[in-house]
Amino acid sequence: MTLTTPPTVAAAAAKVRATPPRRKERGRRGGSRREAVTGWLFLAPFAILFVVVFVVPIVVSIRASMFSEVPSGEGLYGGGELVETFVGFDNFAIAIANQTFWAGMGRVVLYGLVQIPVMTIAALGLALLLDSFIVRRPGFFRLAFFLPYAIPGVIAAMMWLYLYTPEVSPFMPYLPEGTDFMAPGTILFSMGNMTTWTYTGYNMLIFLAALQAAPRELYEAARIDGASGWQIAVKIKVPLVRGAALLAVLLSIIGTIQLFNEPTVMESQNPWMGKGYTPMMLTYNSLLGAASPSGTGIASAYSLLMAVIAGVLAIVYALMQRRKGGNS
Template identity: 60%
Template sequence: MSTLTRPTAPERLVTEQRAQANRRRRRREGRIGWGFFAPFAILFVLTFVIPILVSIRSSFFTEKAAGDSLYGGGGMVETFAFLDNYAQVLGNATFWEGMGRVLLFGAFQIPVMLGGALILALLLDSFIVRRVAFFRLSYFLPYAIPGVIAALVWTYIFSPGLSPINQTLGSISEWLTGLLGNNVDLTIDFFAPGTIIASMATMTTWTFMGYNMLIFLAALQAIPHDLYEAARLDGAGEFDIVRRIKVPMVGQATLLAVLLSIIGTVQLFNEPTVLAAVNPWMGNDYTPMMLAYSSMMGTTSPSGAGPASAVSISMAVIAGILAAIFALVQKRSTR
């Protein structure tokens, strides 16, 4: 009995050696793992970690011309400004107007895009449709077109003179004018300050609805079909199945899609930049991301790395807060 409870010296040595060998193997495994992970780790540090740290640091500094003279004695010096840059951004009406525009944009565009994507996915997932592959591909095709190119094409589609939409509406107006006797004009000014946000929303919805539809469709197809059978045996109709099984089961995918859309919306840049090329009144600070870019490139004031960093970081924080609020509300309401 005593040998069981109290190992002899040689036995202790053996367990000791085994533990040591185990530790050595563990360490070796960790080393090899890090070896395979190292290339990504290095690149991640170079393109995420360091730039973010550099940017946080520079958001606390301003650049001023060196020397006493007005134009400086040469070169720029950085002076510690603590929260000045942030105070400037947060006190800047342009920043908040831009933020208001992207939020207004998102408040309409995200529900329309994701709602449409979900409806299309549900229709394609129902067993009554044939030629699913054709529909899937035609909805997804716009995603193959780079955002800037899509914005460019849509800008021409919306342009006065070129617009095929206004051509059609124009002919209808003429016909109605002839019919009713008084002047009817149904054509739309897509570039007016009141409508341009809707024009942008059309562009992004067109580009991303199919992509999100595919994500929903993938989530729907992962649902085990026995669930539907069981529900039908219990007397559920097709609409009940959609409402009680399908929609809740894609909740996870929806959450992710909304989060990514919020993050994407806050940094809206391509579409307004392209539109601004033909609508100079939009300026170069129409959205916060355009403001950050223009600050960095020195085409708006305040300019430089400090203010540009402060704009970017403020936007990241706002995006994070919005995403967190949404995730919390979502969690609360599903409980």
């Protein structure tokens, strides 16, 4: 008995054998090229927005920091229209030599050394609580803890200013006499309380997402081995959220260097703070001409210095955490 191959199958097989290898290779390259083009088309909207919103402002700020507006007149008192003049790194030299800038930077660093650990520990504690079996309705409490972040920062600062003002505060009359939340020695802590109230819920979600992404088999195995809830939280859950803690602290460092809403609102009722209480306030008021020296050039120099300092602090913290994680 002899098996015969149908003519259509035999013709197709012959055609495949007859196809040159180069044509097959060209087909593969064409498919890869089409996939690459499709990928770039999907990426294009983000890339365009990234360039417009992120890259272009940085380039404009760097360019502005190299120029200064000077009077066009040549008399003793200047005069004439303001002309944009290239000054090189003079604006950076002025910014670096400005004691007001470094005094404000010292305040925000002190503020961050106290506020960031308190907020991070509070956010981690809330996340551990919501991830446990103690809370019956985690969705409700998750929304309640996150709600302060949904309030605009200026509105939240104005609300806390109202609570801190003795003449109108609903709880100040019940505190010990002489309590002043806006005194020079306590106002940083008062602003820290405002920021902690606003951002603890946001950082809690970062920790909670990391906890819920962890495999539940780890917790079940620990319970079978006789571990208590406290031991599971301290020895298993906390080490698992180390990456989330790094992200939360890095974001907090950047936000601390850019502290603006709270001190600006507090300064409206406490003029002794001045227009340069924080570096961000000094930058903003220099741009508006309310602080000296003023102008777009010096304001851009301040902002770039703040970016460099925030980046250095973030990198130092990340390296310390990586070295600590490697040693452990």
